[in-house]
Amino acid sequence: MHEVDMTRYLLQTLEDWREQHPVQPHVGTVHLLVGEFTCVEPSQLRLSFVAAVEDTWLAGTRLSIVPVPLVGECLVCGSSYRPDPACGYASPCCGHPLEIIISGRELKIQRIDYIRPCSPVPSNPCS
Amino acid sequence: MHMPISDTVNLSLLAANERQARHNRQRFDAWGLFCINVMSSPGAGKTILLEQTIRTLKDKQAMAVLEGDMTTRLDAQRLAGLGVPVVPITTGRSCHLDAAMVSTGLQLLQQQCDPASLDLLWVENVGNLVCPAEFAVGEHCKLVLLSVTEGDDKPLKYPVMFREADCVLITKVDLLPHVPADLGFIGNHVRQINPHCAVFPVSALTGAGLGDWLAWLAQQLLAKGPSPPESPTAHQWSEATSTDNHLTAPHSPPVPPACATDDLP
Numbered sequence: 001m002h003e004v005d006m007t008r009y010l011l012q013t014l015e016d017w018r019e020q021h022p023v024q025p026h027v028g029t030v031h032l033l034v035g036e037f038t039c040v041e042p043s044q045l046r047l048s049f050v051a052a053v054e055d056t057w058l059a060g061t062r063l064s065i066v067p068v069p070l071v072g073e074c075l076v077c078g079s080s081y082r083p084d085p086a087c088g089y090a091s092p093c094c095g096h097p098l099e100i101i102i103s104g105r106e107l108k109i110q111r112i113d114y115i116r117p118c119s120p121v122p123s124n125p126c127s
Numbered sequence: 128m129h130m131p132i133s134d135t136v137n138l139s140l141l142a143a144n145e146r147q148a149r150h151n152r153q154r155f156d157a158w159g160l161f162c163i164n165v166m167s168s169p170g171a172g173k174t175i176l177l178e179q180t181i182r183t184l185k186d187k188q189a190m191a192v193l194e195g196d197m198t199t200r201l202d203a204q205r206l207a208g209l210g211v212p213v214v215p216i217t218t219g220r221s222c223h224l225d226a227a228m229v230s231t232g233l234q235l236l237q238q239q240c241d242p243a244s245l246d247l248l249w250v251e252n253v254g255n256l257v258c259p260a261e262f263a264v265g266e267h268c269k270l271v272l273l274s275v276t277e278g279d280d281k282p283l284k285y286p287v288m289f290r291e292a293d294c295v296l297i298t299k300v301d302l303l304p305h306v307p308a309d310l311g312f313i314g315n316h317v318r319q320i321n322p323h324c325a326v327f328p329v330s331a332l333t334g335a336g337l338g339d340w341l342a343w344l345a346q347q348l349l350a351k352g353p354s355p356p357e358s359p360t361a362h363q364w365s366e367a368t369s370t371d372n373h374l375t376a377p378h379s380p381p382v383p384p385a386c387a388t389d390d391l392p
Binding site: 040098109110111112116 | 223287
């Protein structure tokens with residue numbers, strides 16, 4: 001259940017992001033990219049997030065998780081391929097090991113949808 | 128009036144841990160010590176490997192250990208018996224060490240010794256082949272252990288951990304006559320995922336293969352940069368044991384000549 005700890009770090013990162021805003025934003029959706037070649041189970045992460053944000057400034061925030069497939073590139077033949085864990089990770093065309101990972105290691109907050117309340121309009125001293 | 132905004136941030140989900148890990152690394156570098164994160168499943172032999180390694184090197188290298196365990200201080204007590212500073216880190220429900228825990232461990236370590244006087248800091252992680260792979264602690268090197276009793280297929284089942292490894296030690300090779308494990312299969316499975324990883328079969332119990340492991344470690348320390356004044360040369364390190372069935376990585380540095388097993392208990 002390291003997703004609980006992942007969530008803790010996610011919240012800390014979102015807290016850092018919030019501090020950049022002079023007026024507290026109301027967050028609607030946090031969009032994550034979660035690679036297939038990571039130790040994260042998206043359903044566990046979502047569950048953990050919902051529990052963690054209860055009674056916080058993020059209560060009600062939706063977590064959108066887009067899975068990213070594992071894609072490797074074969075250094076011998078130059079082709080990109082999707083390893084099938086059942087058959088191993090080597091290049092299917094020439095058997096070269098998984099040297100370059102093009103995608104699948106992502107653990108990223110890609111986008112945050114939020115509503116920024118308008119700053120109070122300063123009063124016009126001339127009026 | 129409210130303005131809906133979509134902010135493309137592209138931040139790492141673990142940005143907070145990565146920031147702390149970078150800070151830890153800066154401290155390691157400022158102190159001139161080399162930090163190794165030791166990971167494996169429970170019972171693969173992390174602690175006995177550290178016992179043997181520390182026992183072999185402690186007259187030449189100043190070392191300390193941050194010892195992670197979910198509960199108990201049993202391993203920390205074992206290692207403290209070797210006369211090196213040991214800080215137990217009990218993680219409670221967490222199944223891994225993270226950078227913040229290691230940072231706290233460093234504060235406690237400073238109460239026992241001056242980290243600038245150390246050459247090597249071992250971080251023995253919680254036994255787990257999944258979670259520790261994703262949490263950097265600021266280490267210079269990731270060492271992963273896999274015992275022959277766990278099965279040849281484990282690198283394929285826990286690929287992230289083996290992809291992250293700089294070195295894999297196949298442990299408990301003294302049990303090979305009794306278990307259906309194939310060192311060639313294990314090595315091939317590791318290299319399928321991580322072709323540049325160094326792989327050495329060892330037995331901390333008998334000392335087999337420890338010479339190859341120690342020689343590799345010496346190369347890492349020498350490559351780290353300016354050596355501490357008392358650091359040994361790679362040749363001086365070759366006082367431990369060797370084994371005939373080693374599986375060095377294709378790019379591995381030349382292994383210094385091996386010596387007899389007499390030095391090991």
